[in-house]
Amino acid sequence: MAAVDGYTINTMFDPYTQQFDLLAPDGRTPVSVSVADILLFQASSTANGIIYGTQIGLCALLLTILLLMTKSDKRRSPVFLLNATALLLLLVRTVLACVQLNGMFNNFYNWRLFYYPSGPALHHAMRVSATTEVFSFLVNVTIYSSMVLQIHIVCCTLPRWQQKLVVLGCVFAALLSLSVRLTLTVMNIKWLVFGLDTLQLWQNDVFNRVASANNIISVITIAFYSCVFVVKLAFAIVLRRKLRMKQFGPMQIIFIMGCQTLFVPRKSTPALLRMNLADISYSHLRDRHVLCHPRHTAKLLRAHHRRHLPAPLRHVGQRQHHPPQAGRRLPRDPGREQ
Numbered sequence: 001m002a003a004v005d006g007y008t009i010n011t012m013f014d015p016y017t018q019q020f021d022l023l024a025p026d027g028r029t030p031v032s033v034s035v036a037d038i039l040l041f042q043a044s045s046t047a048n049g050i051i052y053g054t055q056i057g058l059c060a061l062l063l064t065i066l067l068l069m070t071k072s073d074k075r076r077s078p079v080f081l082l083n084a085t086a087l088l089l090l091l092v093r094t095v096l097a098c099v100q101l102n103g104m105f106n107n108f109y110n111w112r113l114f115y116y117p118s119g120p121a122l123h124h125a126m127r128v129s130a131t132t133e134v135f136s137f138l139v140n141v142t143i144y145s146s147m148v149l150q151i152h153i154v155c156c157t158l159p160r161w162q163q164k165l166v167v168l169g170c171v172f173a174a175l176l177s178l179s180v181r182l183t184l185t186v187m188n189i190k191w192l193v194f195g196l197d198t199l200q201l202w203q204n205d206v207f208n209r210v211a212s213a214n215n216i217i218s219v220i221t222i223a224f225y226s227c228v229f230v231v232k233l234a235f236a237i238v239l240r241r242k243l244r245m246k247q248f249g250p251m252q253i254i255f256i257m258g259c260q261t262l263f264v265p266r267k268s269t270p271a272l273l274r275m276n277l278a279d280i281s282y283s284h285l286r287d288r289h290v291l292c293h294p295r296h297t298a299k300l301l302r303a304h305h306r307r308h309l310p311a312p313l314r315h316v317g318q319r320q321h322h323p324p325q326a327g328r329r330l331p332r333d334p335g336r337e338q
Helices: 035-069 078-100 108-113 120-157 160-193 201-242 250-263 271-287 294-308
Strands: 002-004 007-009 019-023 030-034
Touching: 019 108, 030 035, 030 108, 035 078, 035 108, 078 120, 120 160, 120 201, 160 201
Parallel strands: none
Antiparallel strands: 002 007, 019 030
């Protein structure tokens, strides 16, 4: 026995496993619960609140950056519209999820006793929960549509049969993931939201298996898309080296971080980050002229010299139409010395 803050501590007793009774809605029937149940419910609610709050902040920040940094002439592109729509839908979906935290479905008494009396509070919680599920499915639709479109654009320099093979594989993966997500959405709304009074044990087991399959397929699909973007970016970096563009820049940083996020374990699916990474990768590659066919290498090299090299060095690598003046040395080509 030991005394701490006026309490006598019994080392053989764990206070967090003690049981106590709650009265059922009839006011007489006792229902046994434990302190561990309360702690579990509290931890789950806290974790959900932190996740939802983080998602709201990130979505609002990314949406603001996307609107401010995108030029006006590119705001009508399908990629921009899909990315902005996905961020907006995810923002609304997360706000609705936060509203659910104060609803009947997140009440310890109702959760522990599985007691959901019919009334305005239950109907409101059902509507909010069903709307949240619909928005979750729409977010997946916009994300996969954006990624398939960007893969189609990024792979435009591949041979036609390779481009079709990659795009068809991405479309198949997106449709498979969306079909499983749609099934999960219907089950959740039909069984766990509007069918609470008639929910059976086998329905809950089926729902858990479908939810697990949805998580696995979603992670595999996002990883497949990420591999396509990273591999294409690697080939683009190799092409830049052939064009004598050897400086360490944003493309190398995106490639390194893309490789790290493929191998470092993650607990959540980084869909929006992948979507934004893909959008940044494509826009940067397009601006740097590395998506063109290799037969334009000489032309692109001259264009790169005109854009990025100082005036005295722009004639390096170009055909000299006028002989140099006597007594003057031509600037040396750093690429040849290497």
